[in-house]
Amino acid sequence: MRIEEMNREPEMLYAGHNACPGCGAALAVRYLTKALGANLALVLTASCWSIITGMPPLTALKCPILHCPFPSAGSVGSGVRRGLNVKGMHDTTVVVLAGDGGTFDIGLQALSGAAQRNEDYIFVCYDNEAYMNTGMQTSSATPFGARTNTAPYPLFKEGQKKDIMRIMAAHSVPYAATATVAFPEDLENKLKKAQEIRGFRFIHILSPCPPGWGTESSDTIHLSRLAVSTGFFPLYEIINGVSWKMTCQPEGKRTPLKDYLSSQRRFKQMEDIRVDALQEEVDHDWEMLMERIAASKGCE
Amino acid sequence: MLPEVIKEEVCYACGTEPSMVNKTGEWRFLTPERADRLSPCRQGCLLDGEIPAWMEAVKQEKWEEAWQIMSQYNPFPALTGYVCFHPCTEDCNRGQLDQEIDIPSVERAVGQWRLDNYRPAAVKPQSVKGSVAIVGSGPAGMSCAYYLNKGGYKVTVFEREKVVGGMFALGIPEYRLPRKVLQKELALLEDEGIRFITGCNIGTDIPLTELYADFDEVFLAPGAWKPRISGIKGEDSRGVWNALDFLKRLNSGEDTAIADPVVVIGGGNAAVDSARSALRLSGVNHVSLIYRRSRAEMPAGQVEVEAAEHEGVELICNALPREIAAEGQAVNSIIFDHCKTNLEGLVIDQSRSFRKFCGTVIMALGQERDYSLFGFLDNPAAFFAGGDLVSGPATVPEAISAGRIAALAIKARIEGLPDPELLKAEQSPVKFEELNLEAKGNLQLQDKQAVPFAEASRCLGCGTCNSCGICYLFCPDMAVDFVDGRYELNMDYCKGCGICFRECPSRALVMEGGK
Numbered sequence: 001m002r003i004e005e006m007n008r009e010p011e012m013l014y015a016g017h018n019a020c021p022g023c024g025a026a027l028a029v030r031y032l033t034k035a036l037g038a039n040l041a042l043v044l045t046a047s048c049w050s051i052i053t054g055m056p057p058l059t060a061l062k063c064p065i066l067h068c069p070f071p072s073a074g075s076v077g078s079g080v081r082r083g084l085n086v087k088g089m090h091d092t093t094v095v096v097l098a099g100d101g102g103t104f105d106i107g108l109q110a111l112s113g114a115a116q117r118n119e120d121y122i123f124v125c126y127d128n129e130a131y132m133n134t135g136m137q138t139s140s141a142t143p144f145g146a147r148t149n150t151a152p153y154p155l156f157k158e159g160q161k162k163d164i165m166r167i168m169a170a171h172s173v174p175y176a177a178t179a180t181v182a183f184p185e186d187l188e189n190k191l192k193k194a195q196e197i198r199g200f201r202f203i204h205i206l207s208p209c210p211p212g213w214g215t216e217s218s219d220t221i222h223l224s225r226l227a228v229s230t231g232f233f234p235l236y237e238i239i240n241g242v243s244w245k246m247t248c249q250p251e252g253k254r255t256p257l258k259d260y261l262s263s264q265r266r267f268k269q270m271e272d273i274r275v276d277a278l279q280e281e282v283d284h285d286w287e288m289l290m291e292r293i294a295a296s297k298g299c300e
Numbered sequence: 301m302l303p304e305v306i307k308e309e310v311c312y313a314c315g316t317e318p319s320m321v322n323k324t325g326e327w328r329f330l331t332p333e334r335a336d337r338l339s340p341c342r343q344g345c346l347l348d349g350e351i352p353a354w355m356e357a358v359k360q361e362k363w364e365e366a367w368q369i370m371s372q373y374n375p376f377p378a379l380t381g382y383v384c385f386h387p388c389t390e391d392c393n394r395g396q397l398d399q400e401i402d403i404p405s406v407e408r409a410v411g412q413w414r415l416d417n418y419r420p421a422a423v424k425p426q427s428v429k430g431s432v433a434i435v436g437s438g439p440a441g442m443s444c445a446y447y448l449n450k451g452g453y454k455v456t457v458f459e460r461e462k463v464v465g466g467m468f469a470l471g472i473p474e475y476r477l478p479r480k481v482l483q484k485e486l487a488l489l490e491d492e493g494i495r496f497i498t499g500c501n502i503g504t505d506i507p508l509t510e511l512y513a514d515f516d517e518v519f520l521a522p523g524a525w526k527p528r529i530s531g532i533k534g535e536d537s538r539g540v541w542n543a544l545d546f547l548k549r550l551n552s553g554e555d556t557a558i559a560d561p562v563v564v565i566g567g568g569n570a571a572v573d574s575a576r577s578a579l580r581l582s583g584v585n586h587v588s589l590i591y592r593r594s595r596a597e598m599p600a601g602q603v604e605v606e607a608a609e610h611e612g613v614e615l616i617c618n619a620l621p622r623e624i625a626a627e628g629q630a631v632n633s634i635i636f637d638h639c640k641t642n643l644e645g646l647v648i649d650q651s652r653s654f655r656k657f658c659g660t661v662i663m664a665l666g667q668e669r670d671y672s673l674f675g676f677l678d679n680p681a682a683f684f685a686g687g688d689l690v691s692g693p694a695t696v697p698e699a700i701s702a703g704r705i706a707a708l709a710i711k712a713r714i715e716g717l718p719d720p721e722l723l724k725a726e727q728s729p730v731k732f733e734e735l736n737l738e739a740k741g742n743l744q745l746q747d748k749q750a751v752p753f754a755e756a757s758r759c760l761g762c763g764t765c766n767s768c769g770i771c772y773l774f775c776p777d778m779a780v781d782f783v784d785g786r787y788e789l790n791m792d793y794c795k796g797c798g799i800c801f802r803e804c805p806s807r808a809l810v811m812e813g814g815k
Binding site for chain 2: 003004006007008011013014015016017018019020021022023024026027030053054056057058059060062181184210216217218219220221222225
């Protein structure tokens with residue numbers, strides 16, 4: 001799709017929303033709503049987006065929004081879907097929008113239940129790698145070595161980031177994919193593809209967060225792009241939990257992870273030994289991903 | 301009260317209204333602004349044309365707008381598209397990525413659009429601001445006439461030859477500039493009310509003082525047509541031509557039967573034009589172009605030299621003619637000495653001389669300015685002149701530029717305004733390294749295109765917004781509007797995050813402190 005065509009698609013997001021300058025999450029939802037069109041019902045769990053959309057009577061989105069408690073995103077989505085089905089509104093797309101906390105930690109059991117029941121909606125996790133809305137507390141999506149307000153200097157996040165995509169693959173959902181804001185075409189294609197599929201669909205969007213990550217607000221797209229080119233956040237999709245496929249592979253060799261870490265204050269004063277450890281982790285995950293992709297060739 | 305646009309979108313059921321009432325622009329402490337920096341093509345352009353700006357208009361197929369932008373500096377894109385050597389393409393940043401933009405083809409396309417879509421102005425200006433006489437109808441005269449006529453002046457152009465166009469018509473060979481294009485361009489000028497008087501030699505037919513008496517101002521642009529004489533022995537033999545005479549006769553369709561083989565002496569554009577033209581004549585099988593310095597020092601356009609060689613012109617460098625030998629009255633051969641340049645000038649080595657047999661010699665040793673016109677002036681300090689007469693033999697775009705500047709100055713003089721400011725602030729052009737091609741994947745850069753507007757879409761717009769849409773694509777705050785084919789920043793909602801500035805591939809934005 002040409003950039004002109006993409007820019008001509010109708011916008012579903014209003015100006016004047018409450019996101020911080022340079023917010024990756026606002027951008028992610030802007031692409032998401034553009035891709036899915038106007039016939040959309042959105043379930044929002046507690047997250048940055050409950051703030052971004054604004055307090056009633058203001059709203060930043062042109063579609064109905066249902067706010068729900070933190071752990072219940074997956075269940076409320078199931079309810080909305082079934083309710084709409086009863087009313088005969090089968091063609092309305094239901095999207096559950098949750099942050100990484102509402103997906104990886106607090107919302108995981110409801111998500112797992114809904115995925116296991118193969119509920120017919122799209123679960124979108126915009127991942128800014130900590131509880132940014134409440135003040136940057138560590139979540140299980142925070143990468144190894146990052147500093148947060150619950151792991152201040154000299155502490156750091158220990159243990160690696162939870163691999164939510166493999167959890168979703170283990171549920172054998174019809175469609176799961178990763179996306180990020182620097183590649184809006186890839187992001188929109190994945191959502192459009194998901195919209196065509198029935199059953200539980202999961203989209204994991206990496207959304208850089210300037211205040212939380214300690215970056216310049218102008219670097220959002222640059223960092224998102226670096227996350228892909230370093231292999232820290234590869235862009236791929238999983239069909240039926242078995243068929244893994246790369247969608248947007250960077251050209252040539254992967255960039256060293258140091259480039260990605262150095263401009264973020266959350267990784268500042270990270271010792272070389274930990275940088276190397278994180279690099280090894282990324283390399284290992286990359287190889288495992290490549291193996292899975294190679295193994296799933298031919299079983300599409 | 302809510303603005304109309306918002307009122308329409310308020311939910312009739314629950315009264316929810318769009319967040320647009322929230323003017324997030326108040327949060328901003330850095331503001332993105334358009335920068336409009338100098339592009340390498342504009343720096344190279346002898347006419348100072350805003351190349352990225354009209355490229356952008358062509359890309360959107362807004363031909364009228366492209367013509368409006370282009371004609372501010374170049375009223376004859378159809379002609380310059382053919383004859384200019386386009387130094388603009390030399391430093392094109394796109395060349396470092398894949399291949400330079402084919403600026404000449406897009407320029408010709410705009411010129412052709414103008415020729416095809418020309419309509420005379422429906423309402424001619426009622427009052428004429430003044431009358432101006434122009435001596436010489438070459439590139440400088442035509443350009444000055446165009447701008448003065450457009451500014452509401454009555455313009456009369458005096459031409460000493462039988463045809464209008466000067467160097468365009470008589471100096472440049474047909475294969476470099478199709479005469480149909482020139483005829484059409486001249487017809488447009490006449491249609492717009494410019495009067496051309498041909499066969500009228502100012503100084504002999506009409507005294508210059510009479511022009512000054514009859515017109516408010518006079519612009520002198522007779523060019524530099526006086527051939528430089530080498531003074532070597534045998535230069536007056538039969539079969540020895542002067543390059544401009546040769547081209548002039550050829551271009552006016554007169555008899556130019558010349559004997560084979562042909563030797564052209566010189567390394568400028570007139571020499572290359574003569575050599576290529578001679579090769580096209582029937583009965584000529586062999587043409588040699590002989591220049592005294594090295595090939596790299598040739599003043600002719602490199603493209604032309606390469607084209608000449610490609611066509612079969614034999615190029616000999618570092619050879620200086622010593623003597624033209626004649627058999628009876630007609631030229632028979634030339635003796636050349638080996639010659640090279642060092643810091644002191646030309647070093648001639650007579651021991652390495654050679655003889656070249658030939659039937660025709662075309663001398664293209666350059667032209668000189670003829671100042672005899674000035675002898676008629678009472679006050680030589682107070683006249684307007686331009687083109688080759690002032691600069692010495694130069695290029696067509698330089699002459700067009702001189703004509704434009706003269707028109708500005710003449711207008712200022714007649715209307716009693718201060719002299720126009722022509723010096724611009726020194727700027728360094730946008731370098732390739734400065735461009736941000738990280739978003740290359742989003743832009744989907746294309747390979748070289750044959751269609752002009754597709755070729756124009758390859759332009760990276762160094763330092764100028766080329767409506768690529770990246771700022772709109774990546775703005776999280778919906779603060780970029782798309783109005784009438786262009787992207788505009790909406791300061792009501794811009795939070796000043798700077799993503800547009802950071803991602804702009806053309807570096808057409810700057811961040812300023814404050815709101």
